Amino acid sequence: MTAPFAPRAWRMLRHDIAPFLIVVLLLTVARSSFANHYVVPTGSMEYTVMPGDRVLVDMRAYGWRVPFTGIVFAGRAEPNRGDVVVFDSPLDGTRLIKRVAAIAGDRVSLRDGHLAIDGVALGDGGIERFDANEAHLNLDRGGGLDIEGLVVPPGHALVLGDHRGDSLDGRAYGLVPNDAFHGKAFAVYWRRGEGPTWQAL
Structure with a gap:
C-alpha cells in the first residue's frame, strides 16, 4: 500500500x-x-576591457551589503582614482562598468580625452597613470566632451570610459554617489575569441 x-x-x-x-x-x-561576475556589453572601456570580456567583481570592495538591498552594514570604503567599478546607470538603470576618474575634492579638467586633476596631467599619449594602476585609452574617435573646472563634492565620484570618444559616462549623467557602486572589477578571466585568461585590472 x-x-x-x-x-x-x-x-x-x-x-x-x-x-x-x-x-x-x-x-x-x-x-x-562577496563576489560576482559581469559580461562587458560595449566597447566604452577599451582597451582595458573589451566587448564580451567576463570580469570578476569584488562585491565587498566598498562595504558589506545586506543581500538584495543597498544597505551597507560593515566596512564602508570609498573608491579610489583608477578603480574599475560596476554600478547602475542613473539614466535607465542599465548595469555599467567604468573607471573612477576623480573623487571628492578633485578639480577636474578633461581636454581632448586627456585627464588632469588639480592641474596635473595623469598621463601622456594614450596612457593615464592613477595611484595603483594605469589606463590604456582608446582615442580613435577623439576625446568626447571636455570638462573644465569641475570640483567633485563629498560622497561622489566622476566616472569615465577609457574609450573617451565612445563612452556614455559621467559627462552625460553627472557624478555618481559612492554608495551606488556595487563593487570593484579586479580581473578579466575570459576574453571573447581567446577563452580563459587572467588580466588584473
Whole structure:
C-alpha cells in the first residue's frame, strides 16, 4: 500500500527540494555580498576591457551589503582614482562598468580625452597613470566632451570610459554617489575569441 500523497510530498520537499533551494539561496547571497561576475556589453572601456570580456567583481570592495538591498552594514570604503567599478546607470538603470576618474575634492579638467586633476596631467599619449594602476585609452574617435573646472563634492565620484570618444559616462549623467557602486572589477578571466585568461585590472 502506497503512502498517502501529503506525507510523500512533504518528504520529497524536505529531502530533495529544500536542500536545492538552500544552495540556490546561498549562492545568490554570496554573489550579492562577496563576489560576482559581469559580461562587458560595449566597447566604452577599451582597451582595458573589451566587448564580451567576463570580469570578476569584488562585491565587498566598498562595504558589506545586506543581500538584495543597498544597505551597507560593515566596512564602508570609498573608491579610489583608477578603480574599475560596476554600478547602475542613473539614466535607465542599465548595469555599467567604468573607471573612477576623480573623487571628492578633485578639480577636474578633461581636454581632448586627456585627464588632469588639480592641474596635473595623469598621463601622456594614450596612457593615464592613477595611484595603483594605469589606463590604456582608446582615442580613435577623439576625446568626447571636455570638462573644465569641475570640483567633485563629498560622497561622489566622476566616472569615465577609457574609450573617451565612445563612452556614455559621467559627462552625460553627472557624478555618481559612492554608495551606488556595487563593487570593484579586479580581473578579466575570459576574453571573447581567446577563452580563459587572467588580466588584473
